Amino acid sequence: MIAVKYSMEITFDRGPIYTAFSFSNASYTDISSAIALIHECTQAKPHGYQFMPRYKMHQWDGYIRLCKGSKFPTGLLQSVIDNLREYGIHNLTINSYPIPGYDVDAIQENMLNGVTLRPYQVEAIKTLLAYGRGIAKMATNSGKTEVIAAMAKVVPGSVLVLVTKKDLLYQTSERIEMRLGEKVGIIGDDVWKSSNRIVVGMIQTLSKHLDWVHLNAKDTQLAMYDETHHLPSATSEKVMLGIPAPYRFGFSGTPLKNDNLADLTLIGATGPVLVDIPNSELIEQGISAEPFIEMYNVDGGVLYMADWQEAYGDCIVGNYTRNTLITKLVVESAAPSALILVERLEHGQLLHHDIPDSIFVHGSSQMEERQSALDQLRAGTGVVVIATPIFDEGVDVPAVNLLVLVGGGKAPIKLLQRIGRGMRRKENDNTLRVIDFVDDTNKYLLKHSLERAKIYEQEGFNVKVLVVNSEM
Numbered sequence: 152m153i154a155v156k157y158s159m160e161i162t163f164d165r166g167p168i169y170t171a172f173s174f175s176n177a178s179y180t181d182i183s184s185a186i187a188l189i190h191e192c193t194q195a196k197p198h199g200y201q202f203m204p205r206y207k208m209h210q211w212d213g214y215i216r217l218c219k220g221s222k223f224p225t226g227l228l229q230s231v232i233d234n235l236r237e238y239g240i241h242n243l244t245i246n247s248y249p250i251p252g253y254d255v256d257a258i259q260e261n262m263l264n265g266v267t268l269r270p271y272q273v274e275a276i277k278t279l280l281a282y283g284r285g286i287a288k289m290a291t292n293s294g295k296t297e298v299i300a301a302m303a304k305v306v307p308g309s310v311l312v313l314v315t316k317k318d319l320l321y322q323t324s325e326r327i328e329m330r331l332g333e334k335v336g337i338i339g340d341d342v343w344k345s346s347n348r349i350v351v352g353m354i355q356t357l358s359k360h361l362d363w364v365h366l367n368a369k370d371t372q373l374a375m376y377d378e379t380h381h382l383p384s385a386t387s388e389k390v391m392l393g394i395p396a397p398y399r400f401g402f403s404g405t406p407l408k409n410d411n412l413a414d415l416t417l418i419g420a421t422g423p424v425l426v427d428i429p430n431s432e433l434i435e436q437g438i439s440a441e442p443f444i445e446m447y448n449v450d451g452g453v454l455y456m457a458d459w460q461e462a463y464g465d466c467i468v469g470n471y472t473r474n475t476l477i478t479k480l481v482v483e484s485a486a487p488s489a490l491i492l493v494e495r496l497e498h499g500q501l502l503h504h505d506i507p508d509s510i511f512v513h514g515s516s517q518m519e520e521r522q523s524a525l526d527q528l529r530a531g532t533g534v535v536v537i538a539t540p541i542f543d544e545g546v547d548v549p550a551v552n553l554l555v556l557v558g559g560g561k562a563p564i565k566l567l568q569r570i571g572r573g574m575r576r577k578e579n580d581n582t583l584r585v586i587d588f589v590d591d592t593n594k595y596l597l598k599h600s601l602e603r604a605k606i607y608e609q610e611g612f613n614v615k616v617l618v619v620n621s622e623m
Contacts, residue, residue, distance in 0.1 A: 195411035224419025285422035291571025308372030462593035494558030550575035
């Protein structure tokens with residue numbers, strides 16, 4: 152489409168969730184051109200669309216359109232406006248919904264109990280509230296819960312904080328209470344306490360009570376979604392789009408997935424990335440430990456020709472040589488605290504059996520067991536904790552000295568969340584030893600290993616590959 156000068160006028164009625172648009176002084180051709188430009192910014196193809204039957208039968212062009220009729224998610228408004236202006240459409244009027252004021256002067260480094268906010272945290276709070284909606288990309292250990300608490304303090308009215316896990320439900324509510332000296336309500340884990348000004352709620356629980364969300368959340372002034380990379384799921388999206396809060400934010404160390412549709416959905420519900428605090432900045436300031444990655448390549452000999460599921464079970468979970476090496480490395484390290492993250496329950500059980508005095512926590516473990524494991528890690532008395540993905544994200548894992556990633560995989564969000572588990576600041580040697588593996592006995596597992604190595608290098612981490620003889 153060639154940029155021309157249009158005389159048409161477009162009015163956008165901007166709401167907290169959706170923006171409606173209408174035309175005046177426009178011909179049918181001009182309207183069609185403008186709608187095409189709006190669709191450019193509000194549509195994307197889902198992952199794997201090319202394999203879907205309707206696409207292969209030429210019954211569908213592969214696009215999922217977030218613009219329905221004459222409205223689209225408000226988080227995409229700026230992108231729409233930029234695209235229209237680029238093609239010569241400048242007569243744009245934006246009518247915005249009322250946004251309550253907040254106490255700008257209260258945003259100070261000493262505004263919370265028991266902690267002094269770092270300069271980048273203060274700047275993040277000011278930036279987010281000034282825009283009213285958007286995403287804070289904040290690496291693990293950047294103190295995003297403190298930012299959430301501070302924003303809840305200065306914005307008047309009801310506040311709803313959304314989380315995805317039980318551990319995070321209690322951890323977040325307790326931290327906000329501590330920082331503000333204000334009682335916080337909880338919705339989730341069979342608890343329903345919603346009468347407080349600030350409420351922390353589990354997405355899974357709220358999705359089953361959308362009638363409550365629609366009825367009660369209409370008065371919410373501030374909605375914040377922690378670990379917001381989960382938002383593109385149908386469950387999360389329904390909850391977030393059911394809360395018409397004028398202030399809307401997402402927080403995550405890895406918000407965007409490099410998946411066009413998922414990222415578009417997330418930005419539509421919250422807004423674009425406004426704050427970016429990467430691992431490298433926190434390491435440079437001495438706030439986070441510097442990770443040193445050791446990737447062990449166990450010489451497995453013959454290439455294992457099998458699909459991914461079978462190869463994973465045989466070459467990772469049931470790989471005697473690999474598991475023996477894991478046990479040897481952990482025991483010989485004598486680290487004050489070691490955390491081993493596994494993907495599958497049976498893998499954790501095998502390593503728990505092999506590693507003396509280790510502790511294994513998983514999805515069926517009681518909250519008391521999980522907390523006991525965290526307390527022992529914090530004590531740093533040589534404990535080895537093995538955990539399934541329940542410790543992948545959100546949980547406030549103490550500073551560990553050795554992190555062992557035995558589960559393979561390639562997902563960048565999951566990988567960086569796991570690395571973040573060990574990057575808490577250490578008092579003496581502020582470094583983190585990370586053990587990973589190059590699994591080259593199967594083409595799928597090898598591809599995943601190489602993708603993990605690439606992510607490490609992109610993050611600027613120090614990576615060393617070590618070859619181990621299978622006859623060790």
